[in-house]
Amino acid sequence: MGVLYNQVADRLQALIKDGVYREGDRLPGVRVLSKQFGVSISTVLQAHQTLEARGYLQPRERSGYFVRLPAVDAPEPVMQRHRNRPVPVTAREMTLELCADAQKLMVPLATAIPHADYLPLRQIQQSTLWAARRGLETLDYAFPGKESFRRQIAQRMAAVGVQVTLDDVLVTNGAQEAIILGLRAVTQPGDIVAVESPSFPGILQALEVVGLRALEIPTHPSDGLSLEGLELALEQWPLKACVVVTNHSNPMGARMPDERKKQLVSMLAAAGVPLIEDDIYGDLYHTGERPRPAKAFDRADNVIYCSSFSKTISPGLRLGWMLPGRYMASARQQKYFSNLATSSIPQLAVAHFLEQGGYDRYLRSAREHYREATERMRAAVARSFPVGTAVSRPQGGFVLWVQLPEGVSGTRVYHRARAENINVAPGLMFSISDKFESCLRLNGGNPWTERIDQAIARLGALAHEELGQGG
Template sequence: MSAAPTLYESLADHLASLVEAGSLLAGDRLPSVRGLAAQQGVSISTVLQAYVLLESRGLVEVRPQSGHYVKARLHPRLPEPRTPRVEPGARAVTVAERVGQLYTGLDGSAGVLGLALPDATLLPARRLARSMVRAARASGEASVAYGPPAGMPALRRELARRSASWGCAIPADEILITVGAMEALHLALRAVARRGETIAVESPAFFGVLQLIESLGIKVVEIPARAGTGMDLSVLDGVLRRRRIQAVMAVPSFNNPLGSRMPDGARKELARIVTRHDVPLIEDDVYGDLQFDGARPRLVRSFDRKGLVLLCSSFSKTLAPGYRVGWIAPGRYRTTIERMKFAQTVSSPVLPQLAIADFLQSGGYDHHLRSLRRSLREQVARYGAEIAARFPPGTRLSRPQGGFVLWVELPPGTDALALQERAVAEGAAVAPGPIFSANGGFRNCLRISCGQPWSPAIEQALAKVGRIATELAGRDAGATRALQS
């Protein structure tokens, strides 16, 4: 006969039941030790023992000088999405029409699962506003004039200072400020490839980048990417050996949509490969500051010795999407890109640059990042748990180590475009897999954004998508059985 639970075990079981029932959610703060002791009529020692037990079970985490919080738990271990089989050869990109059709009018509550943006409540709007006011007062008339084509020196210096934590030291005079990361990527592509030429890209790849490539008339060779570690470098090396490729484009840190993180050893190998073939690499690091745990990932740029890496990033995913402040460190292509930047937009808006420089100088950015990473980690875990519970058997799910998107592979035959159409009609939306491929692949895949804090509205939207996915998976499975009989 087993012994009766002790008082602290009973208290721990009670709190665990509240977590399991959803009364306490990931990120919720538990009562203080003294407060809970008084509430439950137990000693402080009993509460401390209960909290230690909950920590050992992985339900609670301690935040220094803050208290005890419900820990974001990983969703049940659904298998990761399979590495895609990609057809060989270069092809034109044709995604713009599909993206336009699917995203027209997609905003508000209908778009929360489909639009990869952090919620405004997670961003330091008031602190940035104070930085903006200080910058406007300090700069005076200069704030309404054109800035230097390369960008404001104060911001470039701050980025150069931060580059030491990325595994390399980038001089301020190499950094050019752009209108978001998309302008940085646009300039990088124009510098390394012309219309009709071919670049190598990850597959799946962010549809915004594919649209950009399509607009420039550049062809792509798709390189399969693994859900956990990113681009398959053996395939890339083979492609570079067999055909002329003008450039490689990759997102080594928490790419959109897989959320994969390329290991440091693979990053070094990627630098070796492009150096061996003398092919430039466009490294998109827009999610690089959003690791869930541990140190920030090291850049591929840190292994580059020949100026072949064109490093692109922005503050749109971490600080202020509306400020449209991005940047590029283009290595040997700096002169070319500065000339193109001047011809294209003359310069970037001055005040947003100065406001972000002020925010970085104050130390506010690092404090904000700690809070943002924790929130996104908890949100990704909660969304993932809901997907695991509500989506059909046979679903596969990515396990990102940073960022805020999940890649969902539905059972074979499930039509993501049909799912999207039905979901939009019911006031929900996701990003269907075919827009993440140059030629409409990934027809049974979805990308779900976890940028919004958990709420009843999010729960209802995921429940709708899960129900529709289950219905479509069942219908498609039935049709397959009918054809086979």
């Protein structure tokens, strides 16, 4: 069905582009289009929603769908090239502000948290009830992780080209803990670690917890970490690790091509620098096949793989895992000393959900939801924001990186938006050296509503006002 309604949407879009339906025209009714294309009415309605997300249709209550040509597509942000030095990481207060209880009352465009409507709530509730009835199996310390859960992880890793056994898997409290354990396994306080720029704030926070210095490496919005920048850093600085989100990075949504992943793995192995790979968005690709992780190209056992189900099944489960490889002994020790084990019931519940095949069925619809949601938000930003605004084109995940025109302060837009109960993430959060003052990150992982539509329009108006005031 997903393929069919996309085909109908593509055919209608072609008719609009060819001028058969002009801007302002009302499309024929759903029953007419159902007969015209030989599909069900529900398929036509899904095609309409897809075209609305792409910016080609506008619904009018009790009147139908009308053609609206999308705004001129916004370009991608440019990769910012800077000569950087290692810097100690300190937390930004605004990072904590975005997670405060007060933000739950705001329009949720800041935190990269999936909306409850896009999560498999009913299925995971059923699996949790099943797990809770397992008796003594739920009461022990599940260290290094429940066998059933680690078996499912090993099977899923094999499907993306990574051959591991159950004993290679260490279960963690989310990917954040996995990254921290990986860092502690390969570094000492004061060491230098290479990170993407812009970088996910959680990674910067992990470096701060371990007492490390960050060296920011320029990152392309489509291809990911600059290998040329990393090569220069390896020549100039005694790097002890490199942390990269290889698939659908946060905040840019970049997916590193396989060839560059191979080069990244080879370059770091030759330098003796461990790669800590965060693949938390790997399952949320929008089209095509599941991208392989860099770990699939690891022949030197130099990649520490980290992931979780926080972006797919539920952030509240806090259920992640890592493949520490030759650093397993140190990672296990750090895990045991810090919190003994990860809770048993979530592991049993998710293992049951995976065994029943529910996860893959859910992912098929979730990917389509996120693709449409980010396309719709991207089109709305292009319509509402000033000329010169650039917006990322993520191939997966659900966040958008917005680069405002020169002279427009993303931080000022952030503060003014919060005063109007619109929560966005300012660019300063994604760097330790104030590089992205003119940027914002938006969460596209929400069902489209009039409230969100109005919030994007208001953000655009604020950006226009800031531009008119000269920043």
